[in-house]
Amino acid sequence: MTDPQTALASEADDVERHACPRCHASSGSPCRSRSGAVAGTYHTGRFTKVPRLAKLLRVPTPADRGPGQPWRPGTPAPAPVDPDTPSADIRIGYARCSSLTQELQSQLDALAGHGIPRDKIFSEKISTRVRVRPQFEAALAAAREIKAHAPHCRVIFTVNEMKRLGRDAAELTALADHLTAHGLVLEMLAGPLQGMYDPSGPGRLLFGFFAAMAETERENIRESTLEGLDAAARKGNHGGRPPVITDDMLHTVLRRRANGETVEGIQPDLLIPTGRRKGHNPSLSSIYRALAEHDKRQAYPDAVEQAHADFAATEQ
Structure with missing residues (x-):
């Protein structure tokens, strides 16, 4: 009472x-x-x-x-604090790329530029095909620990894009369940779901939709790579036909374009090293096609790797 x-x-x-x-x-x-x-x-x-x-x-x-006593002004009472209102935002960053040839620095810079201290950014070069990703698990563990010690703070798990989180809809849905269970918020700095994402809110359905779309795109890339390998093999070029744009040429285009040059300005300096058109400049369409394929490999390297593995298995 x-x-x-x-x-x-x-x-x-x-x-x-x-x-x-x-x-x-x-x-x-x-x-x-x-x-x-x-x-x-x-x-x-x-x-x-x-x-x-x-x-x-x-x-x-x-x-x-003191009713009846001389009146004196008192000290204003502090404003009431809602226990569910976070007192601060605490971010944990995670960056990942799939292979040693890919770079992490752009992701690290994006996370740091978003105000996340370097000691709260976890990164690794590891394929999403590997089910256990040590730094990913460490980042989640750090977020859980902070939330446990500061329950009134909003703890935000931040990545550059959704594709850094998992390889299929099942993994992404499991992650959403994990975030919900521990009261964590997901944030993506780029991509179709850029912004804050609360797994316990209505955004869950949208998150699942984009996860399914990413899985579909990955499968399309795998199938198109398989078709290319099969077509080349039928012509006797096992492993794929020699590309018009070699890796060295592609790296040159990427480097010079990053410095502000246009593809049209770079094209006259490129020479095809082998084949019927040896010594000629590659067409602009060939360069743009190579750049598009490069972007796909960067976005879904696992799909390309899986296609080569599947094709090799059929050749045995």
Whole structure:
């Protein structure tokens, strides 16, 4: 049973969060009478601002406020804090690429540029085909630990793009379940779901949709690679036909384009090293096609690797 004095003090605290429109007592102070003393009750226009007290006829001033004593302004009460309101955002970053030939720095720079300290960014070069990713698990563990020690903070697991998280819809859905269970928020800095994502909210369906789309795109790349390998093998070129744009040429295009040059400006300096058109410049369409294939390999390297593995298995 609640002590009457405790209940009265609680009511007074709630009332004194508001200034009085009648006696002009400031917040944190009891009401005052016309004689300048502490009033025996709070004025109606003041206590009715508190919803749970609005229907009462009177709210007495507690004894510790000194009713009848000379009135003095008190200290304004602090604003109430909703226990569910986070006091701060704490971010844990994760960056991943699939192979040693890919670069992580752009992801690391994006995460750091988003205000995440370097010591809270976890990174690794590992394929999503590997089910156990040590740094990914370490990042999740760090996020869980922070949330456990600071439950009123919003702990945000931040990645550059969705594809850094998992290889298929099942993995991404499992991750969403994990984030929900531990009260974590997911944030993506780029891609179709750029922004904050709360797995427990309506965004869950949208997240699942994009996961399914990513899985479909990966399968399309695998199938198109298989078809290319099969077509080349039928012509006697096992492993694929010699590309018009070699790796060295592609790296040259990527490097010079990164420095601001156009493909049209780079094309005259490229020479085909082998084949019927040896010594000629590759066509612009060949260069753009090679760039598109490069982007696909960068986005879904596992799909290309899997296609080569599947094709090799059929050749045995």
